[in-house]
Amino acid sequence: MMLLGLRGIGKTVLLNEIGRIAENEGLLVSRIEAPERQNLPTLLYPEMQKVLRSLSTVEAAKQLSKRGLKALRGFGSIFKIEFAGVEVGVEPEPGLADSGDLQHDLPDLFGVIGRAAKAADRGWVLLIDEVQYLTRPDLSALIIAIHRISQDGLPILLVGAGLPQVARLAGEAKSYAERLFYYSEVGPLDPESAALAVQKPIEREDASISASALDSIVDRTKGYPFFLQEWASAAWDLAEGPEISNDDAARSYNATIASLDSGFFKVRIDRLTKAEVAFVRVAAGLGDGPYPMAEIASAMGRSQSSLGPIRANVISKGMMYSSEHGFLDFTVPLFADFMRRQKLV
């Protein structure tokens, strides 16, 4: 399963919740986040080691997990993984997961882990956040491994989360990815859920919020979780209590925007070069997205092809995504508003 959505929409929260549910069901759960410059073998190695060690304590899975640990040993050497916990007394098994080609070795390893898990009557849930930062070869290898697992009916489940472009990236890496994954779009909360997200934590503290204050927060945040969180927190801090009034909500609005501007929004722009900022600023100046690439180019007085590298960078840095052919949009909700506010300063 792949959870796809914009920044601050609740993907990580959802992934953690899925992990909690899986743990309560007695499944083995691993959680990794794909950073921009770290490879998949290095990220997965310690998790696979933990899972195999845990499975090796189950009598019925002992042999298979030992074999898995041997394979992992060879895998660790060939991918030059510097790990603290070298398996003492474990000799690598030549020919298993040690070809140096991740597209062969990862499916091999997942196969052994899956068979060991099946023998132990357990399951392994692998949660990967920020999937869009995986390199194409890493993503391909992961897809092949999951494909193999699903064909062999082994108990390994991948739940990924990332920006909307993940669907396209996965499809480009392996065309069958479209049929392999269940893509679930994570969008803003509906008004009822948004109201609950604000109200429930307040009531847990034996306080309350007036209906009109709640309405205005739900309405103006458009159900975006990061915005709800920030505003509700600012209103809570400002209110005398025990009820958060409409006036408290109204008075905390500016503090909320200021806090988002200097945090949530600003960290995105800080990662861009000057030329990329100019590109993003021109797009925001056109109104709310999605933006036709042709229009951005003409507003900048440039040709579309000359903007190719900048376009590629704002996408790979996760600032924008290609919403449909020839169109771009921000990955951060309400980002165009933020850029336009910056102009006034």
Ligand SMILES: Nc1ncnc2c1ncn2[C@@H]1O[C@H](COP(=O)(O)OP(=O)(O)OP(=O)(O)O)[C@@H](O)[C@H]1O
């Ligand atoms: N279901 C929810 N109920 C209450 N608050 C939520 C919920 N989902 C998200 N939030 C709030 O929104 C914030 C952003 O959520 P989260 O970090 O999961 O977003 P994300 O989609 O992973 O964003 P990013 O792409 O930037 O990583 C959380 O820190 C939390 O405050």
Ligand SMILES: [Mg+2]
């Ligand atoms: Mg996240």
